[in-house]
Structure formats: C-alpha cells, structure tokens
Amino acid sequence: MVFRGVVFALAVGLCASQAATQDFEHAVTGGATPWTGELQASDPKDLTFVIHSDLTGGERPGIFELAARQMALLRPEFVISVGDLIEGGGNREELIAEWESFDERAALIGAPVIYVGGNHDLSSELEREVWAERHGPHYFHFRFKDVLFLVLDTEDMTAERRDIIASQRAGAVEVYKTEGPEAFAQTPYAQSPERSTGAISKAQGDYFVEAITSNNDVRHVFVITHKPAWEAEETEFRRLEIALADLPYTVFNGHEHFYEYKNRLGRDYIQLATTGGEQFPEKGLSEDHVTLISVRGQDVEIATLMLQGIRDRKAEFPGVESIPCFAKASC
Template sequence: MKSLLFASTLAVMLPSLGAADGSDPKPWTHQNFDADPGKFTFAIHADLTGGERPGIFATAMAQLNLLRPDFVISVGDLIEGGEIQRDQFEAEWEAYDNRVRSFPGPIFYVGGNHDLSTDLSREVWAERYGPTYYHFRYKNVLFLVLDTEDTSPADRVEIAKARAKAIMIYQSDGPEAFAQTEYANLAHRTAGTIGDDQRNYFLEAIEHNTDVRWTFLFLHKPAWQHRVKTPFASIEAALSERPYTVFNGHVQAYGHEVRNGRDYVQLATTGGEQFPDLGLSEDHVTLVTMTNTGPNIANLMLSGIRDKTGAIPRDGGDLCFSVERCGDDQ
C-alpha cells in the first residue's frame, strides 16, 4: 500500500511525466483488489484411515497452518475404529483431537464408517461431539454435514456380521473371493444410508435458509449411487433450484463428476490407505475459495506444500505421499 501511495504522490508531483488526459502509465494492472468482504477460504482433508500411514496427517496439519484457511472440514474416517473396545475408541479420538488442536481456526468433524458404524462408536461420538449430522452458516453460505452411517441398530448388527465374515474370506481366499461376499455387494457399503429423520432435518434446514448464496454438502459415502430412490434424493431435489457443491470421501481415490449440473467432488487421502487402481490416489488437501460467482476448488498435493525454507514441514521430505510412485514400503 505504501508503494501505491508513493507512486500516486510522485505522479501528482511530476505531472509532466504522465499523459495530459490523466491516463498515466503505471507498473500495475489496476487497483481493483480481490478483497470482497464475502470472500473466504476453507480447507478439506480426506480419509486418513483404513491403515493410516505414519506422519502424513501430522504433516498435513502443519501445512494447513501455513495456508491458514478460515476453517477446516473433513469427509470422514478420522479414526481406525471398527470392532474395538471403548477405551480404544477414546484413545483414537483423543489422538485425532490432539493432532488437529494446533490449527487456529475451527475444525468441523464429519463421521465415516470407521467412526460411526457400531452402536458403541456412535455412543462415544455422541458423548464427545454430540450430533452426527448438523448444519451451519458462514458469510451467507450454508454448510450441510451428513451422516451416511445412519442405519438402524438391527441393521448395524447384520452389517457387522456380514463384514466379519467377509474379512475372514478376504484373509483366507483373497480379494476376488471377498468381492463375491454378501458384505462386498451391500448397497450400504458403497453408498451408505441416510434415514428419514436425517432427511427431514436437512429439508427443514434448506427451507429455513433460502437466502444463502451457496450450499456445500459434506458426507463420507457417495449417497447418490444407490440404484433406488433414497432420502438423499429428496435432499438433492430440495436443492435443485439453488447452486450447491458436494464433497465426499470413502473410496480413497480422487474423482469428479457433474450431476444435476453441480460439482460432486470425491477426495482421495490425507494419510489413509491408497488404491491407485481406482484412480488418482495421493495425499492432498482441498482448498476452496468462495467468491461472489461461486467456489474455486484447488487440490493441493502434500508433496508440494512447503514452508519458507523450501522444505515440507515436519521432515515431510522423507514421507511417501503417493504409494503408486514411491512404493508402500516407504
């Protein structure tokens, strides 16, 4: 700003150096700064479980501290979870909480199947964090956080039984046999479940927030991939007359599709197990800049976010951010 003031003063003091019509040459393009009060940025981190690779997520948090978005939100699978005891759940959540605590802005949690698939895991979540689905507004933008593990207690028991059996088959007979199991072919495993109460909650939230300029949805599993109409279809229908963007995780390979004329973005990993056979499977964070004309979405690979010394924080130069390129033994 001081340089611009100096240049303006100089032009006034030495008018003979500029054009007579006031169109003086200047060493800048214009003075319309990209600083609208409605502009903001937030970051999204992807799955870090399914066999978390050490060091990756801690490095990502250090990098987010360099980027300093207004807040960070996830797409679920924040802990390994699964069929474990209460004290293990508590310890895993405490570890995640400690790792995100260094970020100066808010961190918004989204639950995945590792986080919310059992009665016990949901009980622990409720005690620590309250609701598994919720919404909030920020700078006239609506954020919807969904729970794709919203099954009945009876269904959770049956899914757990099918999963345990499928894992035994995987361990004894390999992935091809696993692919033929009941669990591997469950619609819930791929696209999750959203119950009627949750649908009604979001329909009400959408109805009460008609004045927002954009809506973002965050969910772990791609709920729109069911072959039959589900409660999520009602949420999409309620948003059909307004602009929105959807982010999900779960597959742990990056994807993008245009559905209903809107962007549906699937994040890959931020430390979780990678599956390069499914597509781009590399550690990254997503930076979203909200503007007056809509969001700009940039995917930042962890291997390229460096500090002022030119190094990846927390000795990240020794880490493997893409198993496909550097091998899963690093």
C-alpha cells in the first residue's frame, strides 16, 4: 500500500461524503418529536479517524487482529499509527513476510490505512529500502478536509551513523531477549540519543517547514511521529514548532509503550501506549488502546478507547472466543 493509493482512497471517500449529504427528512408532524433537535445535513468537512499505537517490540499474539476488528466497528474514515508495525531486523524475505502479515491484519479494518514508520520499521538500510518499495517515502504530509497531517521519520540519520546504531540495536535486541529489560537498558543502543529521541535531518526539517508554510490556512495540524523528537537537546523538530506557532496543532508519538499527556507550548502532546506491543506498567499506563479523533469545524475531540471496552453488538470481542489480556499489570 503506497501513499498515492491512500490519498486516492481518501479523496474518493471525501467525494462520496459530499454526494451523500442530504437534508433531514421524516414523517413526524406536530409539536413533540422523538429527538432533541433537528439532525443537520452532514458536513463534508467533518472528519473522524483513528490512531493506533505500537504493536511490535515484543508483539503479543492476537491483539492487533482484534484491534483491527474493533477499529472497524468505529467506522473511521481512515486509520493511521505512530509506527513500529513490524518487528524488523531480518533479511529481505523475512521483512517482506512481516509486512505481508501486517497488511493482511490491517485489511480487517475495512478503511484506508496510512503507514507510519518507527525504529522497528526503518532502522537499517534494508528496512528503509523495503519500506520505500512497498510504501514510498519515509516521511510525508497530506491535507484532507482542510486538516494537515505531518508524518515524520525519526530514524533519519546519515548512513554511517545508521550502520553504528543498527549494529548496536541488533546486539541490544539479543540482550533483551536473553537477559531482559534491565540489561537492555545498559546497552550502548539503549543509552544512545537516537534510541530515545530519534534523528531528523535538515532536509526533512526543510520539507516540513515548507509544507506548513504552504498550508497555513488549515483548520488543524496533526503531527505524527514515532519518537518524542522535541526532547532532544538539538533537533530539527524545534523548527517545526516555530513554523506551527500560529496554527492549532496536536502531536502524537509512540515508542515508549506507555501513555503520557503533556501540554507543551499550549498544545496537546500525547504519547500513546500499545495496541499489541510489549507493555511496561512500571513506567505508567501501559495498556492496549486506540484513539478516536473527531474534527468538527475548528473543534477537535480526542477519545482514548481502551480495547477492553470496545465490543460488538453482542457485547463480545469480535473474532475471539476468550478475553485477551489488554493490560499486563492486571493479568
């Protein structure tokens, strides 16, 4: 699934929404009505979409498949993530097999899915090459219903530095598997700045500053980034914040696998937890969820929906026979 296809699907959805717009019609007469107010004709600028969080970095079987069916129940116009969609780290054939597995499961949502890369997806040159073949650019932006989306690549570093980080990461992953998270935290990879806040090149910074400048009439901007790049001492992300200063915007990130809300520069910065990934309850709220976002005119509503609470018309979890463990801390 490439970005061009996603944009086309969104555009088709928009046209269908406009075509379906009609006045509220009914046969009830007299004073009393079985509703509290007249239903308004749908506004083609109303926007509803879903964000899901990390599902890898120790994926727990069955959770994302269920989440995909649950997201389908929400009927979003599209779904986007904060990256880490595959485990990564393998050879070409293994990477392709992992992407095909994700594609198959994401198709259960029944809505356009916009791909966002995380460190598991974009760390090595091979991973980036496979991504480009399957999904196009590593970072991009799009505008839909006068809302601007900036999708960042926080693994954007020189080839030399990437080789070092990739080698360190491979070793750290093995340490994690054999010795656990405490030993992992002591590895060179875990202690590198790129592991925590990522890297954004000047070229990427230039790209997004131009995208913001060229779309300064939008209703809202959503910044989607895997790692919390603003926490770095020196970062291109600060240029984006300066360019966005006069616009309403919201930032979403993942990577750390626990939920955290911050108000920064008067804006919402929201770190999502997991949608099937490894959980770390000792760090904070580490539970499976998705985020439902509605844009109505200038207003943005954000609803954090725990997978535990999303059930079908039978009050069952769609597609599963037993209740999964959505929060490590309570299982």
